[in-house]
Amino acid sequence: MTTLFADRTCVEAVEEGTSLAPKFNQAGLIPVVTTDAQTGELLMHAYMNQAALVKTIETGEAHYYSRSRQTLWHKGATSGLIQYVQQLLIDDDQDCLWMRVTVADSGASCHVGYRSCFYRQIPLGTEAVRENYPITLTFTETAKTFDPQLIYGDTPNPTQL
Numbered sequence: 001m002t003t004l005f006a007d008r009t010c011v012e013a014v015e016e017g018t019s020l021a022p023k024f025n026q027a028g029l030i031p032v033v034t035t036d037a038q039t040g041e042l043l044m045h046a047y048m049n050q051a052a053l054v055k056t057i058e059t060g061e062a063h064y065y066s067r068s069r070q071t072l073w074h075k076g077a078t079s080g081l082i083q084y085v086q087q088l089l090i091d092d093d094q095d096c097l098w099m100r101v102t103v104a105d106s107g108a109s110c111h112v113g114y115r116s117c118f119y120r121q122i123p124l125g126t127e128a129v130r131e132n133y134p135i136t137l138t139f140t141e142t143a144k145t146f147d148p149q150l151i152y153g154d155t156p157n158p159t160q161l
Helices: 011-016 050-059 126-131 148-152
Strands: 030-036 042-048 063-066 071-074 083-090 097-103
Touching: 042 050, 042 063, 042 097, 050 063, 050 071, 050 083
Parallel strands: 030 097
Antiparallel strands: 030 042, 063 071, 083 097
């Protein structure tokens, strides 16, 4: 694959330059935080490899690398909940991406059926640690946006134990 990325030759060029020089980790991945472009709500966190980043740039639709399935993943290809990229940002040392998206149809991004993958809250404070074992999560979303069984059918669940 022809690369669209610059070599990482010096700190100044990475931090202050205009060339895209992403730093992928040892597994060839870079983390991506995805938020709703209108509300700023955090929808999901995932990873991209070089191919996913190039495909996202080319198409304007979110592509990720699925670590559980070990494959390129076009978000919404199965569910129809395509993420349309409104803005793609990279952090100062170019090792993390922030994608601002609009989502097709119901606006949901979570394979479990909730709008956001971050639908549970962890209690804070020493009482939470001392009085709860295991720590009890509380739901921040009370209703699913869609029924995963209707959308995904027999597609294997990507969550691994």
